[in-house]
Amino acid sequence: xxxxxxxxxxxxxxxxxxxxxxxxxxxxxxxxxxxxxxxxxxxxxxxxxxxxxxxxxxxxxxxxxxxxxxxxxxxxxxxxxxxxxxxxxxxxxxxxxxxxxxxxxxxxxxxxx
Amino acid sequence: xxxxxxxxxxxxxxxxxxxxxxxxxxxxxxxxxxxxxxxxxxxxxxxxxxxxxxxxxxxxxxxxxxxxxxxxxxxxxxxxxxxxxxxxxxxxxxxxxxxxxxxxxxxxxxx
Numbered sequence: 001x002x003x004x005x006x007x008x009x010x011x012x013x014x015x016x017x018x019x020x021x022x023x024x025x026x027x028x029x030x031x032x033x034x035x036x037x038x039x040x041x042x043x044x045x046x047x048x049x050x051x052x053x054x055x056x057x058x059x060x061x062x063x064x065x066x067x068x069x070x071x072x073x074x075x076x077x078x079x080x081x082x083x084x085x086x087x088x089x090x091x092x093x094x095x096x097x098x099x100x101x102x103x104x105x106x107x108x109x110x111x112x113x
Numbered sequence: 114x115x116x117x118x119x120x121x122x123x124x125x126x127x128x129x130x131x132x133x134x135x136x137x138x139x140x141x142x143x144x145x146x147x148x149x150x151x152x153x154x155x156x157x158x159x160x161x162x163x164x165x166x167x168x169x170x171x172x173x174x175x176x177x178x179x180x181x182x183x184x185x186x187x188x189x190x191x192x193x194x195x196x197x198x199x200x201x202x203x204x205x206x207x208x209x210x211x212x213x214x215x216x217x218x219x220x221x222x223x224x
Contacts, residue, residue: 032211043115043203043215044156051211088156092211099144100169101213105155
């Protein structure tokens with residue numbers, strides 16, 4: 001079993017839809033959870049960052065972490081064609097020096113005008 | 114723009130050769146990380162340096178090595194290249210928090 005599982009999609013939605021992206025993980029030591037957006041042939045761009053369980057909202061984006069289920073989500077409201085990209089979840093454990101990120105393989109999202 | 118720079122953008126070389134990829138972190142960031150992204154494996158952590166010292170190692174091949182210099186820029190050296198080393202190589206940097214900021218990447222093609 002991979003440490004982080006993410007449905008690769010592709011996921012295609014109409015403009016204005018609510019998008020739900022998810023990852024599951026197996027390592028209970030993971031404490032920090034991030035979502036990155038990657039446009040084709042570009043570097044990953046940090047979107048959201050949360051610690052432990054709970055919700056975090058930033059504009060149209062909401063990140064949720066459920067540590068009891070080892071499940072994290074990213075919601076995008078009022079999706080736009082410019083949101084079309086690959087979304088990567090990433091996580092790492094707490095503790096000094098344990099900063100390496102473990103990534104999901106990414107979900108490719110297309111928002112259709 | 115993340116503030117992390119990488120050169121070159123694209124590199125084409127032959128099997129058996131050696132290449133060096135360069136990364137400059139965001140101003141003030143002491144940590145540099147190297148990742149490899151391939152279609153089948155996704156983004157894989159290779160190695161981390163913190164203020165000139167190796168801090169963590171991931172799935173880095175023995176043919177690969179890295180270093181971080183006093184001015185905090187880092188280089189990733191890839192030797193005895195094989196076709197399977199063709200991938201995107203990303204550098205990321207971080208300060209005293211867990212968020213990592215990625216550069217634009219170097220696309221390596223081994224022919």
